[in-house]
Amino acid sequence: MTNPQLDTPVLILGGGVAGLAAAVDLARRGVASTLIEREPRLGGRASHFCCKATDACARCGACRLGELLVQAAQLPKISILTAALAVGAQPRGDGWQVDLAPQAGGETGPGAGRPLTQRTTLNTQAVILAVGGEAFDPAGKSRFGHGRVPGVFSALELEAMLAQGALGPEGMAPAKVAFIQCVGSRDVSLGRLWCSRVCCGYALRMARVIRGLLPQSEVTFFHMDVQDYGRAWEEELPLMRQELRFVRAMPGEVVSGDNGPEVVYALAGEQAQKEGFDLVVLSVGLGPPNGALALGELFGAAKDSDGFLTAGGGPAGVFVAGAAAGPRSLNESIVHAGLAASAAASRVASLLEANHG
Ligand SMILES: Cc1cc2nc3c(=O)[nH]c(=O)nc-3n(C[C@H](O)[C@H](O)[C@H](O)COP(=O)(O)OP(=O)(O)OC[C@H]3O[C@@H](n4cnc5c(N)ncnc54)[C@H](O)[C@@H]3O)c2cc1C
Numbered sequence: 001m002t003n004p005q006l007d008t009p010v011l012i013l014g015g016g017v018a019g020l021a022a023a024v025d026l027a028r029r030g031v032a033s034t035l036i037e038r039e040p041r042l043g044g045r046a047s048h049f050c051c052k053a054t055d056a057c058a059r060c061g062a063c064r065l066g067e068l069l070v071q072a073a074q075l076p077k078i079s080i081l082t083a084a085l086a087v088g089a090q091p092r093g094d095g096w097q098v099d100l101a102p103q104a105g106g107e108t109g110p111g112a113g114r115p116l117t118q119r120t121t122l123n124t125q126a127v128i129l130a131v132g133g134e135a136f137d138p139a140g141k142s143r144f145g146h147g148r149v150p151g152v153f154s155a156l157e158l159e160a161m162l163a164q165g166a167l168g169p170e171g172m173a174p175a176k177v178a179f180i181q182c183v184g185s186r187d188v189s190l191g192r193l194w195c196s197r198v199c200c201g202y203a204l205r206m207a208r209v210i211r212g213l214l215p216q217s218e219v220t221f222f223h224m225d226v227q228d229y230g231r232a233w234e235e236e237l238p239l240m241r242q243e244l245r246f247v248r249a250m251p252g253e254v255v256s257g258d259n260g261p262e263v264v265y266a267l268a269g270e271q272a273q274k275e276g277f278d279l280v281v282l283s284v285g286l287g288p289p290n291g292a293l294a295l296g297e298l299f300g301a302a303k304d305s306d307g308f309l310t311a312g313g314g315p316a317g318v319f320v321a322g323a324a325a326g327p328r329s330l331n332e333s334i335v336h337a338g339l340a341a342s343a344a345a346s347r348v349a350s351l352l353e354a355n356h357g
């Protein structure tokens with residue numbers, strides 16, 4: 001039995017903010033697209049982020065997902081298939097023939113799209129790879145004690161706790177919290193030299209949420225330097241310096257102490273010291289997508305020296321959007337997706353003209 005066939009001018013892989021923004025942008029230009037998401041639900045990483053507003057909006061960007069989901073559901077030129085994975089791709093005519101396979105867990109309902117139920121072949125003129133990046137696995141930096149020293153969590157784990165309204169495991173109300181920045185970023189020993197761009201921002205927002213809920217708590221920010229986010233950031237940073245304790249030192253390790261995790265660090269020109277905390281949060285960075293190699297092989301997309309996907313140097317008709325192309329915030333990923341959508345729309349228009357002109 002042959003697979004059912006679908007035709008779409010543009011195929012978008014990935015239903016995070018970048019993929020959704022690309023689909024919305026294309027629809028507004030009058031170009032139809034099919035977006036496929038390998039997971040049962042849309043939203044990507046942003047779907048796990050909670051609101052970080054304290055007395056005012058913290059501009060974390062997470063609300064943008066809700067807006068994009070509504071727009072994508074309303075625009076008729078967008079087809080969405082969830083629980084769908086591209087398992088084969090061949091150049092064909094002016095574009096690509098892509099084989100899709102259903103994945104486990106497909107569901108329907110708000111934010112879910114329509115699950116792919118059978119193997120399907122899809123013909124397209126342009127492909128946008130919006131598959132996101134991977135958060136660094138803190139096991140790769142074992143001296144920070146993740147999974148070994150009680151009280152050490154990754155920022156993603158703290159995010160999940162905050163989403164449940166908790167400030168630590170088992171209803172804990174931590175009096176002393178440490179954030180360790182640049183975990184899995186700017187690290188020669190790991191061969192990960194890039195700044196992940198988002199972790200200073202998310203850590204400081206989380207720190208302020210903690211201070212908002214527990215005003216007596218002390219939050220320490222171990223950092224090399226603080227990534228700048230423009231004018232609003234410049235205005236906020238001096239305020240944050242009053243609220244939070246900034247320590248310019250990259251800790252050597254985190255060990256188990258009698259009363260919780262202890263951070264070992266040395267200030268410039270001083271002896272190493274040990275300081276105890278109730279909670280230590282590792283601000284994990286963003287790296288290339290895990291499946292970059294497989295996708296690169298499928299679509300011939302090139303990779304940059306850090307392993308992120310890049311449209312430049314790859315085959316015609318393959319574009320990259322969002323964090324798959326390098327560390328980006330939600331808002332930056334949306335803007336980047338607009339550029340990919342514009343390039344894909346131009347290709348579709350020029351192929352149409354060439355075929356009919
Ligand atoms: C710990 C952490 C905290 C962060 N906090 C913030 C913050 O507060 N504010 C902010 O602006 N940014 C933050 N970011 C960055 C933010 O997550 C990214 O900017 C954003 O997720 C990028 O969107 P995206 O659509 O490119 O990728 P993603 O959100 O990762 O979405 C990619 C989607 O593609 C799907 N996919 C992957 N492979 C395939 C495939 N082969 N086929 C089909 N689908 C596939 C995935 O399942 C996923 O749904 C944070 C990042 C991390 C790691």
Ligand code: SF4
Pocket residue numbers: 050051052053056057058059060061062063064
């Ligand atoms: S941008 Fe973030 S902090 Fe501001 S309201 Fe939206 S989710 Fe909350």
Ligand code: SF4
Pocket residue numbers: 181182183185186194195196197198199200201225226227283285
């Ligand atoms: S954003 Fe901040 S924590 Fe993240 S890698 Fe850059 S400097 Fe380090």
